[in-house]
Amino acid sequence: MLYKDLDRSAQERLLAEIEKKLQTYKDLNLDLNMARGKPSPEQLDHVTTLFENVSMDNFMSEEGIDVRNYGGLYGLIELRRVFGSMLKIEPESVWCLSSSSLTIEYDLLSRLMLFPLPGQSKAWRDLNEVKFLCPVPGYDRHFNMLDSFGIKMIPVPMNDEGPDMDLVEELCKKDSSIKGIWTVPMYSNPTGESYSEKTLRRLLSMEAAEDFKVLADMAYAVHHLHEDPAEQDPVYPLLDLAREEGQPDRVFVFASTSKMTYAGAGVACLATSENNRAWLLPSLKSQMISADKVNMLKHARLFRSLGGVESLMKAHAKVLGPKFELVLEAFDEKLGPTGIATWTRPKGGYFVTIWVYPGTASKVYARCKELGLSITDAGACYPYGKDPEDSALRIAPSYPHMDELREAINLFCLIVREQALLKLLEESRS
Amino acid sequence: MLYKDLDRSAQERLLAEIEKKLQTYKDLNLDLNMARGKPSPEQLDHVTTLFENVSMDNFMSEEGIDVRNYGGLYGLIELRRVFGSMLKIEPESVWCLSSSSLTIEYDLLSRLMLFPLPGQSKAWRDLNEVKFLCPVPGYDRHFNMLDSFGIKMIPVPMNDEGPDMDLVEELCKKDSSIKGIWTVPMYSNPTGESYSEKTLRRLLSMEAAEDFKVLADMAYAVHHLHEDPAEQDPVYPLLDLAREEGQPDRVFVFASTSKMTYAGAGVACLATSENNRAWLLPSLKSQMISADKVNMLKHARLFRSLGGVESLMKAHAKVLGPKFELVLEAFDEKLGPTGIATWTRPKGGYFVTIWVYPGTASKVYARCKELGLSITDAGACYPYGKDPEDSALRIAPSYPHMDELREAINLFCLIVREQALLKLLEESRS
Numbered sequence: 069m070l071y072k073d074l075d076r077s078a079q080e081r082l083l084a085e086i087e088k089k090l091q092t093y094k095d096l097n098l099d100l101n102m103a104r105g106k107p108s109p110e111q112l113d114h115v116t117t118l119f120e121n122v123s124m125d126n127f128m129s130e131e132g133i134d135v136r137n138y139g140g141l142y143g144l145i146e147l148r149r150v151f152g153s154m155l156k157i158e159p160e161s162v163w164c165l166s167s168s169s170l171t172i173e174y175d176l177l178s179r180l181m182l183f184p185l186p187g188q189s190k191a192w193r194d195l196n197e198v199k200f201l202c203p204v205p206g207y208d209r210h211f212n213m214l215d216s217f218g219i220k221m222i223p224v225p226m227n228d229e230g231p232d233m234d235l236v237e238e239l240c241k242k243d244s245s246i247k248g249i250w251t252v253p254m255y256s257n258p259t260g261e262s263y264s265e266k267t268l269r270r271l272l273s274m275e276a277a278e279d280f281k282v283l284a285d286m287a288y289a290v291h292h293l294h295e296d297p298a299e300q301d302p303v304y305p306l307l308d309l310a311r312e313e314g315q316p317d318r319v320f321v322f323a324s325t326s327k328m329t330y331a332g333a334g335v336a337c338l339a340t341s342e343n344n345r346a347w348l349l350p351s352l353k354s355q356m357i358s359a360d361k362v363n364m365l366k367h368a369r370l371f372r373s374l375g376g377v378e379s380l381m382k383a384h385a386k387v388l389g390p391k392f393e394l395v396l397e398a399f400d401e402k403l404g405p406t407g408i409a410t411w412t413r414p415k416g417g418y419f420v421t422i423w424v425y426p427g428t429a430s431k432v433y434a435r436c437k438e439l440g441l442s443i444t445d446a447g448a449c450y451p452y453g454k455d456p457e458d459s460a461l462r463i464a465p466s467y468p469h470m471d472e473l474r475e476a477i478n479l480f481c482l483i484v485r486e487q488a489l490l491k492l493l494e495e496s497r498s
Numbered sequence: 499m500l501y502k503d504l505d506r507s508a509q510e511r512l513l514a515e516i517e518k519k520l521q522t523y524k525d526l527n528l529d530l531n532m533a534r535g536k537p538s539p540e541q542l543d544h545v546t547t548l549f550e551n552v553s554m555d556n557f558m559s560e561e562g563i564d565v566r567n568y569g570g571l572y573g574l575i576e577l578r579r580v581f582g583s584m585l586k587i588e589p590e591s592v593w594c595l596s597s598s599s600l601t602i603e604y605d606l607l608s609r610l611m612l613f614p615l616p617g618q619s620k621a622w623r624d625l626n627e628v629k630f631l632c633p634v635p636g637y638d639r640h641f642n643m644l645d646s647f648g649i650k651m652i653p654v655p656m657n658d659e660g661p662d663m664d665l666v667e668e669l670c671k672k673d674s675s676i677k678g679i680w681t682v683p684m685y686s687n688p689t690g691e692s693y694s695e696k697t698l699r700r701l702l703s704m705e706a707a708e709d710f711k712v713l714a715d716m717a718y719a720v721h722h723l724h725e726d727p728a729e730q731d732p733v734y735p736l737l738d739l740a741r742e743e744g745q746p747d748r749v750f751v752f753a754s755t756s757k758m759t760y761a762g763a764g765v766a767c768l769a770t771s772e773n774n775r776a777w778l779l780p781s782l783k784s785q786m787i788s789a790d791k792v793n794m795l796k797h798a799r800l801f802r803s804l805g806g807v808e809s810l811m812k813a814h815a816k817v818l819g820p821k822f823e824l825v826l827e828a829f830d831e832k833l834g835p836t837g838i839a840t841w842t843r844p845k846g847g848y849f850v851t852i853w854v855y856p857g858t859a860s861k862v863y864a865r866c867k868e869l870g871l872s873i874t875d876a877g878a879c880y881p882y883g884k885d886p887e888d889s890a891l892r893i894a895p896s897y898p899h900m901d902e903l904r905e906a907i908n909l910f911c912l913i914v915r916e917q918a919l920l921k922l923l924e925e926s927r928s
C-alpha cells in the first residue's frame with residue numbers, strides 16, 4: 069500500500085519498525101561507500117592480467133615512431149582508430165591528448181575562455197556573460213568546471229530522450245549569451261539514460277549563438293550492462309550528425325578508457341571538426357609535445373589483441389551487471405510498493421538515479437553518513453549543488469563487493485523509507 | 499690565423515677549398531639531425547631494461563592507494579620525495595601533475611591569465627598589458643607559450659651567471675606590467691650554463707610587481723655530464739632561497755623525468771609555496787582527479803631500486819659525455835683558430851650554444867638544411883624568432899650516433915667557416 073494512503077497511526081507504526089532496524093545497523097559501525105563511480109578491484113585485476121599479456125618487446129608504433137621519445141602530437145593512429153570505432157568517428161578527427169578526458173574537457177573550456185573562435189572577435193572571457201545549459205541531474209565535475217571559469221549555469225530538466233528540447237530551443241533562441249550545453253549522450257551520468265537521435269539532431273541544428281557548442285562526454289560509449297544488442301543503447305555518430313545538420317563545428321566529443329582499463333591512468337581523446345582542430349592547434353602545440361605514447365601503444369596493442377573493445381567490456385559487464393540488478397531489485401521490492409520514490413533503469417554506464425520523497429534527499433544523505441554509508445552528496449548532480457526538489461540521489465554501485473552492496477542498498481532503502489515517513493507525518497501535522 | 503686578419507686572396511683561397519669539400523658532402527645526400535634535445539635510442543633502451551626489472555606485482559602505493567583507480571590529486575608521496583630530493587625541496591611542496599613539465603608550465607600560465615592571484619583584484623588577462631623577461635638565448639617552447647597567451651616578451655642577455663641582473667632589476671623597478679621571468683637555472687637551454695646563487699637571490703628579492711613570478715624550469719637538475727662533483731653545477735634550493743629573501747610566493751619550480759626515463763611518457767612536477775598551492779587548488783581540482791599514478795608508482799620503484807637517481811644519470815652521462823666532448827673538440831680544433839665563433843662549455847644539460855660570425859646564423863641554418871643536416875632554426879632561441887645579431891645557434895648533440903654526430907659536426911664547422919668567409923668578403927667589398 070502506498071505510504072501516502074496510510075493513516076497516521078500506520079505510518080507511525082511503520083516508522084517505529086524501521087527505526088528499530090536502523091538501530092541494529094548503527095551498532096554495526098559500517099563503513100560502506102557508494103559515492104563515486106569507481107571501478108572495483110575485481111575489474112582492475114582483470115585488466116592487469118590482460119596488460120600482462122600485451123607484448124611490449126618493441127616500442128615502435130605502426131607508423132615507425134619510437135613511443136619512448138618526443139613527437140606525435142595527435143597521438144598514435146592505431147589508438148585513434150580504436151576510439152574512432154568506439155565513437156563512430158573517422159580516426160583523423162580523433163586526437164589522443166591526455167590520460168583523462170576530464171583534463172581535455174577542462175583544457176578546452178580554458179581555451180574557449182582565452183582564445184576567440186574562428187569568425188569571433190572576442191574570447192568568451194571578454195564577453196559580459198557566458199552561460200551554459202546544464203541538463204539535470206548531471207555530472208558534478210562538469211558543473212564544478214563551468215563554475216570555476218565563472219560560467220553561469222542554467223539547469224534544464226532531463227526526460228527519457230535527453231534534455232527537454234523545447235525548453236533548450238526556447239532558451240537558446242532568445243539568449244545569445246548561452247554558449248553551450250554539457251551533455252553525456254550515452255548512459256548519462258547520473259541517470260544512466262541515453263539521448264535519442266532526435267534530441268541529438270535538434271541540439272546540433274537548433275538556432276543558437278554562432279559560437280554555441282555541444283560538449284559531448286562519451287564517457288560510457290561502450291559501457292553496456294547487457295550482451296544482447298537489443299538491451300543496449302546505440303552510439304550515434306556525432307560528427308556525422310553535426311555535418312548533416314549543417315553545423316559541423318558545433319560539437320566536441322570526449323572519451324577515455326578510465327572505465328575500460330585504469331581509472332585516470334588510461335588514455336583519453338577529443339574528437340571534433342577540422343575547423344575546430346585548426347583552432348586548437350596553436351595553443352595545443354604550446355602546451356604539449358605529445359601525451360604519453362608508451363601508454364597509448366600499450367592500450368592499442370591490448371585492444372588489438374582482444375579483437376576490439378567488446379570482449380573487455382563484456383568482462384566488465386559481467387561484474388557490473390549483477391550489481392545494477394541487485395540495486396534495481398532492492399528498489400523494486402523495498403520501495404516499489406511504497407510509492408515514495410522513482411528511479412531509472414539504465415542499460416549501461418555507472419549510475420542509477422533515484423528520486424526519493426521530495427524534500428528528503430539531503431536528510432537521506434546525512435542519515436546514510438551517520439550510519440556509515442557514503443553516497444554522493446544530495447544536490448551534487450545540480451548546478452551550484454542546488455536540487456530545487458531536494459529529491460534526486462546518485463547511486464554508484466560499481467565499487468563495493470556484492471555483499472557490501474547488498475548491505476548498503478538495504479540500509480539505503482530503509483533510510484529512504486524512514487525519511488519519507490517522517491516527512492509525511494510532518495506534512496500531515498501542518 | 500684569424501680569418502679577419504687574412505687578406506682577401508687568402509680568404510678566397512680558403513673559401514674555394516671549403517666549397518670543394520662541401521661539394522663532396524652534397525653528393526652524399528645526408529640526412530642528419532641535431533635539431534632537438536631528444537634522448538638517443540641507446541639511452542631509451544637502457545631505461546627500458548631498467549623498467550623491466552621494476553616489480554609491478556602489486557599496485558599499492560606506500561600510502562595504500564590502488565594506483566589503478568581514481569584519487570590522489572597531488573601524486574604519490576614516494577615520487578614527490580624523489581623530485582624533492584632532486585630539487586632540494588620538501589616533498590609536501592611538490593605536486594606530480596602530468597607526464598610533461600611543459601604541460602604543467604602552460605597550465606600555470608593559463609591559470610595566471612584566468613584567475614587573480616591572492617591579494618590581486620584582476621587576473622593577468624584583465625590587465626592592459628602583461629610582459630615577461632626572457633633571458634636570451636633561451637628555450638623556444640617557453641617563448642611560444644608566452645606568445646600564445648599574448649604576453650609581451652622582453653629579451654634580456656645572458657652572462658655566465660645567468661641573465662644580466664642589473665638590467666633585470668632596472669626594468670622591473672620601472673615597469674609593473676612586467677609580471678615574470680622565464681628561467682632555466684640549471685644547465686640552461688640552450689647555453690648549458692647555470693645561474694649563480696647571487697643571481698637567483700637577486701631574482702627572488704628584487705623590487706618588482708607584487709605579482710611578479712619567477713618560473714624556474716629545472717629540466718636538467720640532475721643532468722650532469724661528469725661524475726666528479728667538482729665538474730657539476732650545484733642545485734640551489736629555490737623555495738628556501740625565496741623564503742629567505744622574503745618572497746616565498748615568487749617562485750614556481752618545474753621538473754620532469756623526460757630526459758631521465760621516457761621523453762614525454764615520464765612523470766613531471768610543480769613545486770611552489772603553500773599560498774600558491776592553495777591558489778592553484780580549485781582550478782586544479784576542476785581539471786583532474788589525478789595524473790597517471792600507475793606510471794608514478796613505476797617511476798618511484800625504479801628510482802628506489804636504483805638507490806636514487808644518480809646511477810641512472812651516470813648511465814646517461816656515459817652516453818652523452820662523449821658526444822659533448824666530440825662537439826667541443828671539433829669546435830676547438832676547426833673553429834678555435836679562426837676567431838669567427840665562440841661557444842659555451844656546459845657541464846650538463848642537452849645543448850651547446852655557438853655564436854657564429856654575426857649576420858650568418860640564418861645562412862648557416864639554411865646551408866645545413868640544403869646539405870641534409872637539420873639544426874635548430876636560427877632565431878628560435880629568441881622571442882619572436884628574432885636574433886638581432888643573427889649569430890646564436892643551438893647545437894643538440896644527444897640524438898645522433900657518434901659516427902653521425904662526427905659527420906654532422908664536421909659538416910657544420912665547414913659551413914660556419916664558409917659563411918663567415920662569404921660575409922668577410924662581402925664586408926671588405928663594401
